[in-house]
Amino acid sequence: MSTPARTSEEAAPRPVVAEHQLIRLIGFGSGGEVWLAKNALGIYRAVKIVFRKSFSNPKPYENEFNGLLKFEPLSRRHDGLVDILQVGGSVASDYFYCVMELADDAHTGPAINPDDYQPRTLGYDLTERRRLPIGECIRLGAPIASALGFLHQHGLIHRDVKPANIIFVNGFPKLADAGLVTEMFKTRSRVGTEGYIAPEGPGTARADIYALGKVLYEISTGKDRSEYPELPAEMGNPVEMRDLMQFNKIVLQACRTNPRLRYRNTEEMMSDLLAFQFCPRGLLGEKNLPVYVGWVGIFGLLVAASIVFLLLWHMTLRLLHPE
């Protein structure tokens, strides 16, 4: 989301958003504007307004509205999705809008000062910090993968997963901008953001997984998505390097050029992310155990087998010769 300078004081006519006061234009989403607004209780919200005139033909405008209607009830059922709190306008009118929970401020967190509010998105974090520790990448990737999985289970796809569309609400990452959400396989139109679009095009769950993989690549390596799959020259200390290389396996699995070689679904991806979080050295097929552990295991098995054999032999002898 870019942050333009225009304010509500400007002369341009503004749509009416029921029970909300529009305060300041804070960004542009797909096909519309995003405003900082305040409701009747004084709580700050984000309001996205989509104008019919932004589209050259009515179809994408209608698609966006229909996608929003499908997304709206689901959004509040998963913690990894930005809550849609209210939808207004209609497909027949010149605009429609949705009221959403507001992203944290980039500097003050949940405390919002409307005069210098700047939404905290992953894109913003990336600009400021360039690269995130692997632990943070996992804490961020897992809920977003889970949110995507939730959408996919309900027959929807996001089509525009990218750092700018991942916002933080009370410090928790959430998938935002439902503008391009649509029904799975319904459309193959070339939408999304270059570099995050899968080679075969958007419109499938695996294409969403590809986009998330690219996001994870950027935040874990600090490199631009166009440089994929290059690794950073500086990988930190041995532990950080080991973590990065393990995480790299998840990224590569998500971003395979051939969609059939990618994770089949977000559950598989999340499973690897969580496995890495709780047991980084064990569950990703890495041969981490020292050699002697293997030999000790074999020796232990032999001893156990010998004991069992001796016990059985002893019992057999006693049965055959009770005296």
Add this chain to the structure above:
Amino acid sequence: MGDAWRNMFDENQFSGQGKVNRPMALPVEDFIPTRYSLLSRLQNWDDHESWKDFFDTYWRLIYSVALRSGLKDAEAQDVVQETIISVARNIQKFKRDRTLGSFKGWLRNLTRWRIADQLRRRTNAGALPTDIDRDVSDEWALPEIPDSNEAESVWEEEWRLNLLQVALKNVRGLVKEEYYQIFDLYAVKQWPAEKVARTMDVSVGKVYLAKYRVGALVKKEIRRLEASELQSQ
């Protein structure tokens, strides 16, 4: 990374056990991918995809040459922008007039003039406007910028590096990602083979194999780009 790029095409390195980092002798002819079809498509200003393709291919070359000419980052970015605009405005003329020479030479001149514009702006505090319509046929403009051997060699060097970059970018999507990562760490970033093997959890032999296979593809891609360039002459 500079040395690594220059050494990438060392035959010894590609043969496995790298011994001498001797840069392979690359031909000096125009070999950047000025595909004839791409130049033709650029005549249509609305063909955004072709223009993006063109920008992606050449912006780094123009930017690097501008930086090496002593410009600052923001000035170099301006040079990129103004050079691309110059190309857009003059591409029709270039296509019509074959006496203007190769695309490489034409682009070099446009870049040099835009750099000169920036340098003049510095000294004249912006008093002189940029003449982005000027192209290679405007002979009066030539004496303004000294065509030193040094400037020529900078252009040649950056042209070659840019070619490698384009070839690597094209090959990147053709090989298995792990293979490319091994190749990148070993051949481009010049990590020791043992460190690459340890990092990627593979054998040292696989590191050499990846370098040989991906390197072969890169060389093949360069030959293809060179051939495309020659066709466009």
